[in-house]
Amino acid sequence: MIIELSHRVTEGMTTYPGIPGPVMGVHLSREDSRDLYAPGTEFHIGVVTLAANTGTYVDTPYHRYPDGADLSRVPLEKLADLPGLVVRARGGGRAVVLDRSLDVRGRAVLIDTGWDRHFGTDAYADGHPYLAPESAAWLAEQGAALVGIDSLNVDDTPPRGERPAHTILLGAGIPVVEHLTGLEALPGDGFRFHAAPPMIAGMGSFTVRAYAVVPG
Template sequence: MIVELSHRIVDGMVTYPGIPAPTLGVHLSREDSRGVYAPGTEFHIGMITLAANTGTYLDTPHHRYADGPDLSQVPLTKLADLPGLVVRAQGPREVVLDQTLDVRGKAVLIHTGWDRHFGTDAYFHGHPYLAPESAKWLADQGAALVGIDSLNIDDTPPHGERPAHTILLQAGIPLVEHLTGLAELPGEGFRFHAAPPMIAGMGTFPVRAYAIVP
């Protein structure tokens, strides 16, 4: 079974306050293509303008560190066919992980249920986030990737620090934010995939995140 874990990208959607919404357009319409190709043959070529942090997206170390690996430099072994582990967060906004979990080499996906607010103003306020000490523990334990179904893996006060980003990306651990559908996954026993295009010089980009459950 394949489980979809990404939000759809649509014209005008707002993923994060202050980041411009994507604009979808047309480079070549089907009507105009009829003058380019043989009779009966037509194509549509679209265009999109979007900020890299749109929808469900991947953060590479280059997002936080100028000398960190970018989208074209992070190997697929850190992004695709990873053994997955879902952590069900409960209680307060700050998510503290159980340190008896086996996270080494795994995509650790934090299920908060906050994705139920995606597309509404409520999504932007009071969101769950990962405790800094848990980010450090994940880095120390060698997690392969960390994801969350919330606005941000960090708390987001204006002009604030971003300790989880700082710790995990410095350790070379990619992040996936704005996941959805984690409720449909078992706790473990699945494979996680979230590979972006190989774009040089960029640190973030939308992904089609999904899981394969036997």
């Protein structure tokens, strides 16, 4: 079974306050394409102006560090077909503190806060859950492969904040996936997680189609 974990990208949508929404356009319309192809044959080629941090997206080390691996240099083994682990963190405090008895080494650790229910509303950016810095440090020490969250940000987001989780995780070469959705549909473990972006040089973040494959 395949479970969708991404938000749908639509024209003008707001993902993060201050980041412009995508603008959709047309390079070649179906009508104009009729002059280029045989009768009865037509195509549509679209154009999109898209901020990298739109919808559900992955942050690579280059997002935080100028000498870090960008989208084109993070190996697929860190982004796709990863053994997954869901951490249930609904109803607790804003700062998510992880149970240190968890086996996270080599796994995609996905934090299920339930905050995705607010996506697309003003409430989404107000008081969102985030990963406690000490838990980010523990995940890096334990060798987690990837960290994801269904919230606005893996860090608390006060103006001019220090962003410790990004600093720690990306500094350790651990990709971060933000704005996940649908994590409640996943089992606690026993699934494979995928969130590979396009292989674009010189960019640190980009929209992904995140999903999980659950046996049976």
